[in-house]
Amino acid sequence: MFGGGVMEERQQLDDEINLIDYFIVIARRKWLIIGITLLTAVTTAVISLYMPPIYMAETKILPPQGASSSMASQIMSQLGGLGAIVGSTAGIKTPNDFYIEVLKSRNILDHIIDKFKLIELYKAKTHEDARISLAGALKAKDDKKSGIMTIGIENKDPKMAADIANAFVDELKNFNRGFAVTEAAQRRLFFEEQLKDAKESLIKSEESIKGFQERTGVFKMDEQSKAVLEGIANLRAFIAAKEVELKVMKTYATPRNPDTQKAEEEIKGLREQLGNLSVKGSGHNPDPLISTDIMPSLGTEYIRKMREFKYHETLYEILLKQYEAARLDEARDAATVQVIDKAIPPENRIKPKRRQMVMIAGVTGLFLSIFTVFFMEYIKGERERFKDKGIK
Numbered sequence: 001m002f003g004g005g006v007m008e009e010r011q012q013l014d015d016e017i018n019l020i021d022y023f024i025v026i027a028r029r030k031w032l033i034i035g036i037t038l039l040t041a042v043t044t045a046v047i048s049l050y051m052p053p054i055y056m057a058e059t060k061i062l063p064p065q066g067a068s069s070s071m072a073s074q075i076m077s078q079l080g081g082l083g084a085i086v087g088s089t090a091g092i093k094t095p096n097d098f099y100i101e102v103l104k105s106r107n108i109l110d111h112i113i114d115k116f117k118l119i120e121l122y123k124a125k126t127h128e129d130a131r132i133s134l135a136g137a138l139k140a141k142d143d144k145k146s147g148i149m150t151i152g153i154e155n156k157d158p159k160m161a162a163d164i165a166n167a168f169v170d171e172l173k174n175f176n177r178g179f180a181v182t183e184a185a186q187r188r189l190f191f192e193e194q195l196k197d198a199k200e201s202l203i204k205s206e207e208s209i210k211g212f213q214e215r216t217g218v219f220k221m222d223e224q225s226k227a228v229l230e231g232i233a234n235l236r237a238f239i240a241a242k243e244v245e246l247k248v249m250k251t252y253a254t255p256r257n258p259d260t261q262k263a264e265e266e267i268k269g270l271r272e273q274l275g276n277l278s279v280k281g282s283g284h285n286p287d288p289l290i291s292t293d294i295m296p297s298l299g300t301e302y303i304r305k306m307r308e309f310k311y312h313e314t315l316y317e318i319l320l321k322q323y324e325a326a327r328l329d330e331a332r333d334a335a336t337v338q339v340i341d342k343a344i345p346p347e348n349r350i351k352p353k354r355r356q357m358v359m360i361a362g363v364t365g366l367f368l369s370i371f372t373v374f375f376m377e378y379i380k381g382e383r384e385r386f387k388d389k390g391i392k
Helices: 002-028 030-050 069-079 081-086 095-103 106-116 127-137 158-178 183-216 223-250 258-277 297-332 354-388
Strands: 055-062 138-142 149-155 338-341
Touching: 002 030, 002 354, 030 354, 055 158, 095 138, 095 149, 095 158, 106 127, 106 158, 127 138, 127 149, 149 158, 183 223, 183 297, 223 258, 223 297
Parallel strands: none
Antiparallel strands: 055 149, 055 338, 138 149
């Protein structure tokens, strides 16, 4: 016990002696330490004076908040290049994250580069080099709470920085006009394509009936046959329209979605009604109105053509109404980018931060000089030990 206490006191005394030795070394070489520290700080200050000032212009916007991640993945796949690389939907969690990736897409970067002739400004050898420089100058961030997104651009010219930042906002607006971001826009585009096909089919049906009548003369049906014909045509058209509506739903909803399941049940019910209307009449049929064999056999071809015409006519009318409804929804939920603060030329630079650079250089120089002093002391000690042993 007693021996252990003596050992601890001796170890503590040795530590104190070693610490004193360190301070003695530092005090002996203090002017060297001060000189290296000052030299490093002054050199950094002089270099910072020759560094060109960098300004950052910022604009604040409120992007539309209706873009889902699935819709984002569809659009990012169309942007290609840098947008396809950085726009992986695994990292896109909010609409603002999506729009930040859109800003970094190759298409938008190229538009900005061409508009401001940034290849010459950045002294880039290729378009790719200019894209990398512009992407590095672009600082986009969003506030998760407010949904406000800030777009910042770094440039040596404050006016150029503001112009480029505002140009990015314009490109974002053009992007929203050129791509269907909202669910309503997707429905409108889908119905627009279906409407074109339905119109072409309707025109062909009209021309077919007209050609038949010109060859055979005008054929008239009785009211009962006409009612059956229109009933079948209308049901077929409703089924086709419902199937189109179901396809639209499946672009943004899962098969388990209640609306999707409801549409599937409605289509099933309409098909059953169509099957009943198409049953051949017989003595067992309780309702002779829905029997198709009452139609004159001589007008079979005319009836078939008229049925197709009525089907395409009804389908076109239904799709037209759905298209107009989707168009109104799109206009109501327009994906507009609202500018809160437009970028203006900044008055103060953000780089170089001379005071911070000098302080960091001074601290670095201090540690470097202390390390140098101890290294010199170590070399001196080794030489003295070699001399004591007779080694020169």
